Each structure stands twice: as structure tokens, then as C-alpha cells.
Amino acid sequence: MRTVPLAEQIVLVTGGARGLGAAITRAFLQQGSRVVVNYHRSAAAADALATEFGPERVKAVQADVTDRQQVDALFDSAREHFGSTVTTVVNNALIDFSFNGDDRAKADEIQWSAFDSQFRGSVAGALHTTQAAVPGMREAGFGRIITIGTNLVQNPVVPYHDYTAAKAALLALTRTFSADLGPDGITVNMVSGGLLRTTDASSATPPAVFDMIAESTPLRRVTTPAEFADAVLFFASPWSRAVTGQNLVVDGGLVKD
Secondary structure, X not given: OOOOOHHHOEEEEOOOOOHHHHHHHHHHHHOOOEEEEEEOOOHHHHHHHHHHHOOXXXXXXXXXXOOHHHHHHHHHHHHHHHOOOOOEEEEOOOXXXXXXXXXXXXXXOOOHHHHHHHHHHHHHHHHHHHHHHHHHHHHHOOEEEEEEEEHHHOOOOOOOHHHHHHHHHHHHHHHHHHHXXXXXXXXXXXXXXXXXXXXOOOOOOOHHHHHHHHHHOOOOOOOOHHHHHHHHHHHXXXXXXXXXXXXXXXXXXXXXX
């Protein structure tokens, strides 16, 4: 299987301007990659990254990944800017969500509209970016698709019913796509985290919850976005060349899957 060093990859990070996405973006940039920072409403944060690293390293592109036409335009813009195809896609974008278990609808209250929103963000978004990326990856004989999941699929201790169901569907898509795209030299894997300390989405989490999780992990601490991003780099790197269809849980050992 052909491999491409991180420093030679063109990486798309959806939702790559803030929170976990920004940590993933920075991790790739630190390895010499060129990064397409996709954003929906975070224009200032995306532009700040482009200014910090320069146009030869970062291209900020606004697009709603739930809209296929916008995703196609995003890939066209990336290819025009960097002069080559996107080799690596990180499906990180998250439809508006706040990780505060006390404020989530219980099983007898939640409406289908909440599920529909999360499925569009997690599953439709990943479908659109993958389908847009595959022709270029086939042309290059190399591709890496990395989806972002959650350990709540294995350990649903908080009632994030809509979010968890959508990530479970994304895990299934990760596995079925890996079987379909493997013969083209394209790997598809998932990195699943627990609560991260701290992102925009987890900023509403009470400190006591962070402390409780830390005490429950073998490492006695909560994983940071930068630590999580390291695992994403692994799936993009040559060291993962024989790994596909897998889900790596990165949460300090809280969930052992």
C-alpha cells in the first residue's frame, strides 16, 4: 500500500477552526502538512489560523458540510489553492451541541428533530466529504479518512441520545466504507473520545464532572484536545498503513473497547 508522509499531505479538517478541530489542525500543521480549515460560522478563528501560518500552509473555506454542493465547492477551492488533491479528510464538524448532561432531554422527552440534526451533521457531513474526496484519492492511489466518534457508544453514561446515536451510525459507516474503499488504497478509521478538557462544546460541563471522570480513569486525568489530536495523526501517518475499519478510544483508559 502506498503511503504519504504527513509533511506531504493536504488535509481537510471539517470544523477545523475552533475547539477540537483547531487542535487537530494545529497538530497537522506542526507535522508540515497543508491544511484546509473548513468552518461554518467561525470565520474569525479560521482567518486567524490562515494569518498565523500563511496561505502556503492554510486555506480557510466556509462551507456547510450537510450541503453536498457546498462540499464540492470546498474541494474545488482547496485544489485550486494548493494545486493538488486533498489526501486526508478528518470528519470533525459537529452540529451545535452542548455537553451538559443536566440540560439534555430524557428518553421520554427528546424529539426526532434533535436526532435529525445530529444525523445530518455526523453522517450526512461525512458522506458528503468522503464522496467528494474519493475521486482525488483514487487518482493519487492514497487516501486517509478519519471520523471523530465518542466513547458514549460503548459507555452511554449521559443522556446524549441524539449525539450518541448519530456517532454510532457514523461508526457503522466508517466500517462499511473501509471495506468498500480499501482496494483503492484508502483507509477509513474512527477516533473516539470522552469528555475533553476543554473545548467550546465541553465548556458548559461542571468542574465536578471533569473531576469525577479524572478519578475514574487509570491515568487520573481528563484527555486534552491536543492528546486526542495525536491519535488522529496516527491514522493519517504511514505507521497506520495496515489499519482500517477500526475505532480507537482515546479517553485515558476510561472505556476499554
